[in-house]
Amino acid sequence: MKKCIVVFLSFMLMATVAQATIDIATDFGSGADTFIGNDSKTSYTKNRGANTELETRYNGGGSRFTCSYYRFDLTGTSADFAGATLMLEASYIKSSTGRRLDVYGLVDETLDQWDETTITYENAPGMLQPASGWNMGDYLIDELKLVHLGFLTTPGTGGATPVYPIRFSSNTTDLGSAFSNFLTADTNKLVTIVLINSTGTSGTNSEDKIASKEHATYLAPTLVLVPEPASMLILALGGLLAMRKKA
């Protein structure tokens, strides 16, 4: 009888643990969020660390580029992840069809400590001066520092009268193993993600806006981590052994 109860409880525990995810928002620990630009309106020397909305705008015709930076503090998490998604709340969606936002990761970990209050296009980790120059609306990625990890698609619910906030997440097909491998490779418990509208899908030269951690009511940008099954199994077995000792 006792054995049946222990087995039943262990399955219950495994089922419970298997569903557990770890949500880390930019307002946790040393997290940060901001956006940068390189045109006459969002100057390459302008800081947007305190803004409540994060703009991501295609440089339609090389004139209006902005992109958003996110830092997540992984303190207290294990090193191995089976997967991860980004969960965001839009405060403005221009397009009535989904727009692709490419996801880049900062692999030069010496640059993870960028300062939210001073970061601009000019000093942003992984950005270089474009061939067209400063404040000309274009951008240039330092591919030794920023690597492409996949993409996410904004919801196609913009247009006339959407009701905000609009919450959306990346899916595991578009943001899969490259993203989780990047997170697993982290060694300093800080990860920097950059969202860039690099294709101009569903309309050019218009921005989407994502709520930052400074927004009074909307969700702060959140990284949702799925622990490795091995880690979950160890947790479940640990619970099982603890129960057997008591039995």
Ligand SMILES: [Ca+2]
């Ligand atoms: Ca911020």
Ligand SMILES: [Ca+2]
């Ligand atoms: Ca890191």
